[in-house]
Amino acid sequence: MQEAVAAVDPPEVVDTGPLLLRRGTVDDAEPLATAIAESLEHLTPWMPWASPQTATLTAQTARLSKIGWGPVDYDYLMVAGGSRVVGGCGLHRRIGPTGLEIGYWVHVSHTRLGYATAAARALTRTALSLPGVERVEIHCDEGNAASAGVPRRIGYRLDRVEDHSIDSPAQTGRFMIWVMDTPGF
DSSP states (O other), X not given: OOOOOOOOOOOSEEEOSSSEEEEOOGGGHHHHHHHHHHTHHHHTTTOTTOSHHHHHHHHHHHHHSOSSBSSSEEEEEEEETTTEEEEEEEEEOOSOTTEEEEEEEEOGGXXXXXXXXXXXXXXXXXXXXXXXXXXXXXXXXXXXXXXXXHHHHTXXXXXXXXXXXXXXXXXXXXXXXXXEOOTTO
């Protein structure tokens, strides 16, 4: 039986090279809400959280509190060119005490530039360097080829495909579970 290790927060800033992953601030509320709103048509088929209300709530929530930081979700903004919000990603403690799940989305105008891959690679290294973290997973719908390409490109292995409730219009109801459990990949 695996012993639970006290959770340690990841760093608030991670440099990926092409972009900076950083914890959001109240000042990021509007740019983040705008990025989500501009990308709704692109995100809605796959992301159950993507809706016009999400953009509005994101701005309101960010003004009132810290943007998604611990102890379960650690949300980062993907920032390029110094200040342009080009997406979001995060580490999530929802797969057990020794694992973290990575999630990501990219602004519709910035897809196919390698941002999701750079973010997932950097967050994988970050996660596996945290005490007690033995594996990292990326979950995506079987029909989402773009999202599935990210873990494949950085060396994750497809561990299994599981039935999943359909939460968004394009989902197939089958989620691919990609796993990385090799530190120093």
